[in-house]
């Protein structure tokens with residue numbers, strides 16, 4: 001199993017996950033002109049994608065979806081509430097194959113098995129675990145806190161992508177309006193570096209092969225701060241890095 005971020009920041013989020021036979025995109029917040037070049041940069045075309053999974057309907061996660069679906073019809077999976085919001089927000093020109101994830105049964109998408117978990121954001125949002133090739137990846141972004149059931153389910157992941165959005169020290173000097181800062185710090189906002197670290201500590205992650213920190217705010221965080229915070233809470237020896245913000249990252 002391997003994965004690669006195409007973009008990971010407050011402006012555009014999209015990640016490819018694949019095993020030997022099945023390839024899925026998690027979110028498609030890319031600009032129209034970036035979709036094909038960014039996929040090409042990691043050796044893929046829209047034709048290689050077996051499905052798209054959507055975490056939630058904020059523009060940085062779904063902006064490019066309508067353009068991707070114009071290239072070809074690809075099944076789009078999410079929870080029923082997220083799909084309902086997606087339909088209400090965006091015109092898909094008739095081309096849509098939206099499939100609701102079961103609230104109780106894991107979803108088989110090709111050779112991958114997908115579980116989803118409700119998160120705490122200001123719109124309906126889900127995180128995922130994706131299993132393939134005998135490995136498990138956890139995917140958690142855009143949440144004000146990490147619910148206990150996620151901490152439990154993510155204990156055994158081989159790979160983890162987790163939001164480390166802002167640094168509390170840097171927020172003291174932020175140019176963001178106070179209501180935006182209040183929203184981001186709230187229980188339906190985003191994970192700070194400290195909260196990300198606490199979640200990593202609670203998960204344990206003793207068998208994890210790689211942790212990738214994502215969705216870093218370009219104004220209110222720095223990779224070195226996010227890494228330093230996460231490192232304090234991770235068992236020693238577990239590889240850790242930040243996803244590049246606006247360019248495709250390396251395959252993991």
Ligand SMILES: [Zn+2]
Pocket residue numbers: 010013058060061142215
């Ligand atoms: Zn976001």
Ligand SMILES: [Zn+2]
Pocket residue numbers: 056058121142
């Ligand atoms: Zn969001």
